Amino acid sequence: MRKIVVLFILIASVIVGAYGADKKQIKQLKADIASAKDAIKNAVDMEKNDNNAQKKLNALEKSEQTIAKYLSQDEYRERKDLYLLLIDLVRKQYEAGNEKMYLKQKVDTAWYVRTGRRMFLTMEKFDSLDAKPNEKGVSEPSYRKKHGAFLAPYRENIKKGGIYFLKHKEWTEAWQCFDVYLESRNWKMFADQKNDSVDDRKVAYLSVVSAKEIPDLDKALKYSTEALADTAKRENALMLLSELSLDKGDSALYVKYVTEGFKQYPLSEYFFPRLIDYHTERGDYVRSEKYVDEALKKDSLNGLFLLAKHTVLMSMEKYDDALRYASLLQQRNDTLPILNYNIGYIYNVKAQQTLKKTGVPYRHRMKEAQKYYRLLLPYMEKYRKEKPEDRQRWYPILYDAYLNLNKGKEFNALEGK
Numbered sequence: 001m002r003k004i005v006v007l008f009i010l011i012a013s014v015i016v017g018a019y020g021a022d023k024k025q026i027k028q029l030k031a032d033i034a035s036a037k038d039a040i041k042n043a044v045d046m047e048k049n050d051n052n053a054q055k056k057l058n059a060l061e062k063s064e065q066t067i068a069k070y071l072s073q074d075e076y077r078e079r080k081d082l083y084l085l086l087i088d089l090v091r092k093q094y095e096a097g098n099e100k101m102y103l104k105q106k107v108d109t110a111w112y113v114r115t116g117r118r119m120f121l122t123m124e125k126f127d128s129l130d131a132k133p134n135e136k137g138v139s140e141p142s143y144r145k146k147h148g149a150f151l152a153p154y155r156e157n158i159k160k161g162g163i164y165f166l167k168h169k170e171w172t173e174a175w176q177c178f179d180v181y182l183e184s185r186n187w188k189m190f191a192d193q194k195n196d197s198v199d200d201r202k203v204a205y206l207s208v209v210s211a212k213e214i215p216d217l218d219k220a221l222k223y224s225t226e227a228l229a230d231t232a233k234r235e236n237a238l239m240l241l242s243e244l245s246l247d248k249g250d251s252a253l254y255v256k257y258v259t260e261g262f263k264q265y266p267l268s269e270y271f272f273p274r275l276i277d278y279h280t281e282r283g284d285y286v287r288s289e290k291y292v293d294e295a296l297k298k299d300s301l302n303g304l305f306l307l308a309k310h311t312v313l314m315s316m317e318k319y320d321d322a323l324r325y326a327s328l329l330q331q332r333n334d335t336l337p338i339l340n341y342n343i344g345y346i347y348n349v350k351a352q353q354t355l356k357k358t359g360v361p362y363r364h365r366m367k368e369a370q371k372y373y374r375l376l377l378p379y380m381e382k383y384r385k386e387k388p389e390d391r392q393r394w395y396p397i398l399y400d401a402y403l404n405l406n407k408g409k410e411f412n413a414l415e416g417k
Helices: 002-041 051-071 080-102 109-130 144-167 171-186 197-213 217-222 224-228 234-247 251-264 271-281 285-298 303-315 319-331 337-355 362-386 391-404 408-414
Strands: none
Touching: 002 051, 002 080, 051 080, 080 109, 080 144, 109 144, 109 171, 144 171, 144 197, 171 197, 171 217, 197 217, 197 224, 197 234, 217 224, 217 234, 224 234, 234 251, 234 271, 251 271, 271 285, 271 303, 285 303, 303 319, 303 337, 319 337, 337 362, 337 391, 362 391, 391 408
16 A cells, blocks of 8 residues: 555646646746837847847847747747747848848848848748638638748848858858748738749859859759750759769769760760760760760860860771871870870780781781881870870880880880980
């Protein structure tokens, strides 16, 4: 019997303790609500640039943080009265900033923009809560029209705030502003508002610029379709999306954007080499050559395209065709050292292939091979002068050439004798 009594006392103390805690919490909530209401009531003459005005502003900010903390808890998150109180707290701060700006007084622009953004997001959260169906299954948002009419004139400020943060290289803040500006088009509060699609595409592009610098691929992709619809900025948007995709290791997305960029801007020096490099590095020379040929159809004399064609042909070991393009490039006065090396390399391959022929007397094979060795010498010797540090490339080829051409003097010099 004693154990039962003890257990009853323990349970009773827990209940009383919990009740006491709840009572204390309710009392604190009432006090915090009263404090918030006082802060709102006292928020008059806020445009005055004095210590008293700052104290009033601080009281609003403090109460905002307190009420926001309640709304983050499960038991309070659907309290409409708390949301309306929070809205008034943020709105009063924003209006104070407006007054100061109107009177040409000093205002912390970053603070002003963040406050405006919070105001928009707070009213949108309340609208979603207010629009929930009642017990009869009917949705009757009572503040939607009022809040929408209040916010509409300030929507442009959200975009300008994003541009402000962009100029100051605060990329995350900038993106958040552009996100609110573009997302708000879908808010029911602004259902009657007309949107400027041209302007929206420009803002979408700025959101990509911000996301690239964060860097955050998901944020860049959110409005990428609209950003790419801005014809004036499309090329740069494709570059940004390509670079960010590559940086984040999304190869599929990277090749998608460089391919799209090449097709829309075939003469761009950005997309073409990256597209060719991507496929060449993966050994897909057929696809590389396909894109090179597409580019040459646009500009058959473009040095970059001709060099790419030559390089792809070298990779495919189509040496006769590669030699033809290398010669064509040199006729254009292109002085790239790699061309001298490649031409010398091709003649060396031909010499080696000749020496390996079967059914042909060695004397005849050597005579033909020496013809190729003589052809390669001026190119490989020039490459040696241009790139003396690249010994691993030019040394073995010159070694074979001097040896098979009986050039003892040059051979000894090569060997340092």
